[in-house]
Amino acid sequence: MPLKLEIVTPERMAYRDEVDAVTLPGSEGELGVLPHHAPLITTLGAGELRVRKGDTVELFAVIGGFLQVRPDRVIVMAETADLASDIDLERAQAARREAERALESGYHEGADLSAARAALQVALLRIRVAERRHREGPRRRG
Amino acid sequence: MASLRDLRRRIRDVGKIKQITRAMQFVAASKLKRAQDATLNARPYAEAIDEVLADVAAVLSGEDHPLLGTPEKGKRLIVLFTSDRGLAGPFNTNTIRFVARAITEHQGDLAVVAVGRKGRDALRRARVPIEAYFDGFGDRPSFADVVPLARLVTDDYRSGGYERIDLVYSQFVSTLVQRPALEQLLPVKPSEDTKGIPGNQFIFEPSPSAVLEQLLPRYVAQRLFQAVLESKASEESSRMVAMRNATDNADDLIDDYTLEYNKVRQTSITREMIEIATGAQAR
Numbered sequence: 190m191p192l193k194l195e196i197v198t199p200e201r202m203a204y205r206d207e208v209d210a211v212t213l214p215g216s217e218g219e220l221g222v223l224p225h226h227a228p229l230i231t232t233l234g235a236g237e238l239r240v241r242k243g244d245t246v247e248l249f250a251v252i253g254g255f256l257q258v259r260p261d262r263v264i265v266m267a268e269t270a271d272l273a274s275d276i277d278l279e280r281a282q283a284a285r286r287e288a289e290r291a292l293e294s295g296y297h298e299g300a301d302l303s304a305a306r307a308a309l310q311v312a313l314l315r316i317r318v319a320e321r322r323h324r325e326g327p328r329r330r331g
Numbered sequence: 332m333a334s335l336r337d338l339r340r341r342i343r344d345v346g347k348i349k350q351i352t353r354a355m356q357f358v359a360a361s362k363l364k365r366a367q368d369a370t371l372n373a374r375p376y377a378e379a380i381d382e383v384l385a386d387v388a389a390v391l392s393g394e395d396h397p398l399l400g401t402p403e404k405g406k407r408l409i410v411l412f413t414s415d416r417g418l419a420g421p422f423n424t425n426t427i428r429f430v431a432r433a434i435t436e437h438q439g440d441l442a443v444v445a446v447g448r449k450g451r452d453a454l455r456r457a458r459v460p461i462e463a464y465f466d467g468f469g470d471r472p473s474f475a476d477v478v479p480l481a482r483l484v485t486d487d488y489r490s491g492g493y494e495r496i497d498l499v500y501s502q503f504v505s506t507l508v509q510r511p512a513l514e515q516l517l518p519v520k521p522s523e524d525t526k527g528i529p530g531n532q533f534i535f536e537p538s539p540s541a542v543l544e545q546l547l548p549r550y551v552a553q554r555l556f557q558a559v560l561e562s563k564a565s566e567e568s569s570r571m572v573a574m575r576n577a578t579d580n581a582d583d584l585i586d587d588y589t590l591e592y593n594k595v596r597q598t599s600i601t602r603e604m605i606e607i608a609t610g611a612q613a614r
Contacts (some may be wrong), residue, residue: 199556200474201372231382232541255383266376
């Protein structure tokens with residue numbers, strides 16, 4: 190029996206399909222969900238979300254959100270969820286440089302750095318996910 | 332009676348106004364489409380958050396978290412959504428009139444956070460204390476735009492400055508109907524836990540209160556985002572209808588002026604002919 194997975198963000202439905210398994214960045218560590226998982230509500234950290242369907246694996250960069258496992262479907266609510274192939278690597282790297290610069294210059298002035306730190310974290314995650322996809326390609330499993 | 336030259340000028344002027352109103356009508360129509368799509372796209376997230384909140388609230392009570400619980404009588408904050416730009420038909424007037432009634436009916440202290448310039452200006456004129464002001468978030472509001480607003484509102488509430496926070500915005504019912512509405516934002520009123528399986532059957536990781544702690548700020552941001560989108564859709568549809576009426580009126584005016592122009596022209600020709608005829612007879 191397949192798993193009905195929905196990934197929703199405040200701005201759109203990022204993904205909806207029947208899949209075989211999903212691995213997520215739970216706030217308490219990585220978390221795998223297979224069909225017939227017990228009902229669960231948990232917070233998510235920032236990280237990679239992997240969706241396995243047949244012998245293909247899709248990769249998302251998700252940031253901040255929740256997972257609700259219901260008997261009929263699995264819903265991931267994330268602030269942002271970007272499909273690895275949709276991530277613009279150059280833009281992510283530009284964002285990373287900018288955040289690093291902001292941290293560098295703000296460090297001495299004692300400014301509020303939480304926004305820059307968050308931006309840096311987001312940029313690094315996107316870069317990591319996009320590069321992994323680049324290296325491995327759309328992964329196949331035997 | 333107006334002169335021929337006056338009439339010709341009036342016809343030309345009205346024609347120019349018509350060009351502008353018609354252009355605004357089409358621009359509003361395309362922005363409306365975009366706003367409607369955005370509202371629709373935001374719905375699945377809103378529903379999912381709502382349901383999780385209902386599940387969490389089913390196992391927790393008001394004492395477990397300051398953002399749940401019942402409102403006490405005390406200082407109240409209203410977040411008012413209007414547009415930055417006018418020429419949007421009755422959109423801003425209706426919303427402002429609606430909030431004015433809520434403000435006058437309220438007993439005790441009250442302040443307003445204004446989103447959109449029109450609302451801020453009206454509040455300033457009425458000398459209502461304005462806690463903060465935000466621009467109307469442009470034509471494509473993004474979720475990230477409302478996060479600072481959500482943080483401000485949540486912090487204000489947590490610090491004990493306000494006992495209750497409401498939203499006032501124009502609900503988008505249809506292209507022809509937009510209704511101003513007041514909704515309670517904080518303390519949170521979770522919907523009944525009737526959908527899906529009951530909350531107490533879920534496992535909560537790490538704990539229900541930890542989930543709630545993460546959930547509430549996002550719930551608040553999502554509610555505000557929804558209000559921004561609905562308000563945007565209302566604004567554009569109200570503007571579209573207003574501009575369509577203006578364009579129709581311009582057409583009517585042009586018809587009237589053209590009729591009058593022809594009449595004046597005809598009379599003057601007739602008069603000239605009579606003058607020529609009498610002149611010839613007199614000879």
